[in-house]
Amino acid sequence: MNNNNNNTDLVDSMYRVETISRFAQWKILNFPSCTYRKSDPFNISIWNWYLSVERNRVSCIKLYPQISKHNLPIASFIIRLLSSAGDHKSLAHSETREKLLSNTEDFVWLIETPLPGKFIIDIEFLDLKISCPKGGGDPFSIWPNRSMLQRSNAANLESLGRMLTEGIHTDITIHACDGSIGAHRAVLAARSPVFRSMFSYNLMEKDLSTINISDMPIEACQAFLYYLYGNLKHEEFMMHRLALLHAADKYDICDLREACHESLLQDIDENNVLDRLQHAWLYQLPNLKLGCMQYLVKFGKIFYIQHDFTAFLQSAHRDLISQLFHQVLDACQGL
Missing domain, CATH: 2.60.210 (Apoptosis, Tumor Necrosis Factor Receptor Associated Protein 2; Chain A)
Known part of the structure; x- marks a missing residue:
């Protein structure tokens, strides 16, 4: 058996x-x-x-x-x-x-x-x-896999964004040049070492629970905060790129600075090239500066914007003008 x-x-x-x-x-x-x-x-x-x-x-x-x-x-x-x-x-x-x-x-x-x-x-x-x-x-x-984790992360970001847009338990007020918006110290401090320093020492921002960003209009300031909270829409980013670049440089937010740098490099044209060149010089963006100079000199667009170029020569930094003319001379020698 x-x-x-x-x-x-x-x-x-x-x-x-x-x-x-x-x-x-x-x-x-x-x-x-x-x-x-x-x-x-x-x-x-x-x-x-x-x-x-x-x-x-x-x-x-x-x-x-x-x-x-x-x-x-x-x-x-x-x-x-x-x-x-x-x-x-x-x-x-x-x-x-x-x-x-x-x-x-x-x-x-x-x-x-x-x-x-x-x-x-x-x-x-x-x-x-x-x-x-x-x-x-x-x-x-x-x-459960990466796509589900991504959806979970997206839901978390959406909740974080709602904290800002719905003013959920905000503990600091940001004053732009034409309006105000509530925010959260913890989020700002986590995203920017400059904000973290403001809240760590006995500065006015810590005592009064306010931050003055008087060099930004309220719409650009909102776009800046949306980026920090992870819910900035693409069209808002494109609309406020230069203001966001200024804020990224001022508050030491490297990822936003690089995002603006890369985006500004992608759509250079005759209407914005001189303005982009000035910003590239001001914020030390080497790729953007090189791209603008190549557009002007290598592609010969400098001859199509003579009126704007005259105004540029009157306002631009002399070192930037010198570098641009060196590019022109090098191009002439190569002919």
């Missing part, structure tokens, strides 16, 4: 795939030549899966989900073939990413080397996506 039970357990173990979390493992302890074996179904996430192994002229391993007309998986996984020796040495390795799997379009891994009599098939599922979600739309992962 015991022998029959042992034999039954042994037969069951030949087809059983062990699973835990995102891992599946099939131990094959006796696989004779010229044969085929298919596993029992095993569950990973919302699907039941099968493995099969066949040894013929070319050995192959297959992985496929149970027959289903809906919600076919798009799988990203690593599959390995290991020896059953104590060191579990890997004999071969294959990796598949973003592959749609079905009972007819399964994963087939052809193995050139001879299969041993004892081996282990080890699968690590990296991600599983539903290919045909109800109502259409793009495939989405059924596991």
Whole structure:
């Protein structure tokens, strides 16, 4: 009686795939030549899966989900073939990413080397996506992943933005040249070392709970705060770039400074090039300065803005004018 039970357990173990979390493992302890074996179904996430192994002229391993007309998986996984020796040495390795799997379009891994009599098939599922979600739309992962984390971070930023726009427990008032807005010391101090210093020492800003930003209109000041709180819209950024550059330089916010620098470099034209060149000089933006000079000299646009250029010569710093004329002389010598 015991022998029959042992034999039954042994037969069951030949087809059983062990699973835990995102891992599946099939131990094959006796696989004779010229044969085929298919596993029992095993569950990973919302699907039941099968493995099969066949040894013929070319050995192959297959992985496929149970027959289903809906919600076919798009799988990203690593599959390995290991020896059953104590060191579990890997004999071969294959990796598949973003592959749609079905009972007819399964994963087939052809193995050139001879299969041993004892081996282990080890699968690590990296991600599983539903290919045909109800109502259409793009495939989405059924596991918490980076995209879900990004959505969570976006929700957190939205909540932080609401603290500003709805005035939730503000504890400091910012006075612009034409209006005022409430804000939070902790947020300002975390984003700017200048603000942090204001609130750390016995300065007027700490005692009166106010900050005067009289060199910015209220709309630009709001855009500045929206950036610090993580909810500045693109059109607002584009509208107030120069004011934001000034604020970034004044309050030592390096990421905003670089964002403005890169953006101002992307849309230089005849109407703004001289103004951009002045700002590049004032705020020490080397790439913007070089881009403006190349636009004026290398592309010859300096000849199309003679009236504006005359006004520029009267107001620009003499060192900047000198550098520009050196660019002109170098270009003439290269002709």
